[in-house]
Each structure stands twice: as structure tokens, then as C-alpha cells.
Amino acid sequence: MGKVIAEMSMSLDGFITGPTDSAESLFAGVDRLHQWIYGLASWRAPHGLEGGETNADDEIMAESWQNTGAILMGHRMFEHGEEPWGDNPPFHVPVFVVTHHAREPLVKAGGTTFFFVTDGVASAMEQAKAAAGDKDVSVAGGANVIQQLLRAGLLDEIQLHLIPVLLGTGTRLFEDTGSDPIELECTRVVASANVTHLRFRAAT
């Protein structure tokens, strides 16, 4: 049985996107937070690109790709991504989208099929786990889905790629996790030039 792991690039002040008042400013923040990733071999390969850097960051990314058997995401992330991801999205595994809008599964090239789940995040997680089998379910975001999973105790691990920038505004990853403290255990820290990879296990 695999794990459920949420994995996000986050600014030091806790944001995972830029200001939400326009798609442009939102993506400017996202882009800044993912600068560390675009040059990596393990990011380029699933996007159909050759070459790239192989370093400590690349090992972290490669590990994630290798362990992922299914992906869970919120509907806004899907809506923002559907067009730029194109006909051969970079996931290459089943993707479960938590949404209010029922829709037939959307089969793409390269192993990515989007399934639209309308009966809540817990149901979507059950389906994603079944699809992942022995591999992990990777929660790709956004913040709202991760907060729901945290409150429901449905996350096993969180991996944050902490970026040394204060964005000042945007979408906070941990905005609404409830008023009871949630204790985590830091299980791994890998620091490189532009990012610190922090891995946490939910205390049980």
C-alpha cells in the first residue's frame, strides 16, 4: 500500500501562487516558485524534453515521479492546467479531479486519464488509492484540497520545496487548517542552492 503525499513549492512566507486577482499575477508567483525545477532532467523527461541537470534537486524530483501511481487535484488546478498541459500531459498516470461538475473521463496520450469525482475529496482519495495500488497518491494541489485532506487526517506525508523568497501576497498553502494544532514529524531535509526540500510525516 502506498502513501498519500502532498508536494508543493512554497515561498518562505507560505504562498504557493502569486496574487489571485489575475491569472497573470497568479502564474508569475507559481513560475517564481518553480524556477528550481524547469532545468532538471527529471522534470524535462515527462514533458517530452531531453537532457537537463542531474543533481540533488533532480534526485528528489525523480523519486517523486517514480513513486507516484495516481494524482489527486482540485478543479481549479485542472481548469488552469488543461490547456497548457496539451494532448500529452506530464502526469502519465490516472489523475482524479475533485469537482462539482460531473464529466466523462478524459483520456489523453501518454497514460494520463482525468477522472472527475463529484462526491467529495474522501471519495476521490479512495479512487486514487485504488488506482495507485502499491504506489503513492501524489496530491498536486491546490491549497484548498490539501487543507481539506489535512483536516480530514487523509495525508500521510507532506513534502515542501521551500523557496527563499517572500512573495507578500497570493494563495497561502496553510490558510484554513482548523484551530487545533496539527503535529508533524520532519523526516528529511535536503538543502540545495535554490531550494530546501522538507519532508514531513503526519503524527499518528
Added chain:
Amino acid sequence: MGKVIAEMSMSLDGFITGPTDSAESLFAGVDRLHQWIYGLASWRAPHGLEGGETNADDEIMAESWQNTGAILMGHRMFEHGEEPWGDNPPFHVPVFVVTHHAREPLVKAGGTTFFFVTDGVASAMEQAKAAAGDKDVSVAGGANVIQQLLRAGLLDEIQLHLIPVLLGTGTRLFEDTGSDPIELECTRVVASANVTHLRFRAAT
């Protein structure tokens, strides 16, 4: 010439205190975030206590104490602390309090004198730097003072002691740093069992 360094224990979701609706809940959060520190030899010594642990966390703390020539803090931190710190506060260096209330310097035992600066944070910083000489000015908080210093470009470094807990509510360290991104450089990461020490230099 020393550096200006802000040093805070912060939860993974960015809080440096518990909920602000009561002193009790506020301090419950502060207490959780400082659990890692109370057993250390380098924390006990300035509090007049013997013994304590000597480990990687202790080295980080000892380094801070050794390098600090003066402290700068906000008036709320002073007001909350004045009574519990007692007649021999744990600072043992001049402390500059940014406040609107003029007051004569308050001389305590053990080398701590509180100076009350009413003409703004930049002036307080000038005075703290002069008092620190070749040593560092340590900014002890709270969040508001650190945000003012960040916006004014008056911080050289930030050291965060990142605690693996989501507090959910409280005072955010980086709440109001302006809408322009502030780039930092991560210069050191030291991970131990209960805390990750992250040191940043302000990009210049």
C-alpha cells in the same frame, strides 16, 4: 561592523504565537514553538540555570548569544515580557524598545538595560547598532517590527527555527511585507530532531 539579524521560532504554517484573543492562548503557541530551546545549556545559562543539553541546537543558540551585542524589540514584546523576565532579564546586553511612550532607560541586573525609542524603528536600529559595535543586533520580534525592517531594507539576515507543527491561528511572522517579492539567499540549513534552523541573507 556587525549584522542585523532577526531570529524567530516559526511554525510550518508561518505563526510565531498562538491565537491573539487571550494572553493564555498566545503564550500556549509561543511555548509550543520554543519547546526545543528550554532544555539547552545555552538557553539555561543566561537564565541563571546550570546544566542542560549540548547538541546541534545548542550550538546554534550559543552562536546567537555570543554574536549579539544589542537587541531590538517591539513594545508589545516588552510589555508581555517585562514581568516574567524579572530583575535579571536573560539578555545581558542593551535592549532597544520601539514604542510611542517615552520613558527613562530601565536598568536591570546582569547587563540588561532597556532603552525606549519613540522616533521610529530606523532610529532604534541606529542606536542598537552603535551599542552593538562589532557585534550583531538581534531583532527579537515581534512580527510587526520585523515586517517594518524588511520593508525598509534594514535586515541583513533572518534565522528561522522552523517547527513541524501547523498552529492554524496566531500571529503570522510574514503578514504584511509589501506586495513586491523580497528575494533572500539561504546560507545555512541545520536539521535536528525537532527543529530545522534556516538562515537567510537578504539579497542586495
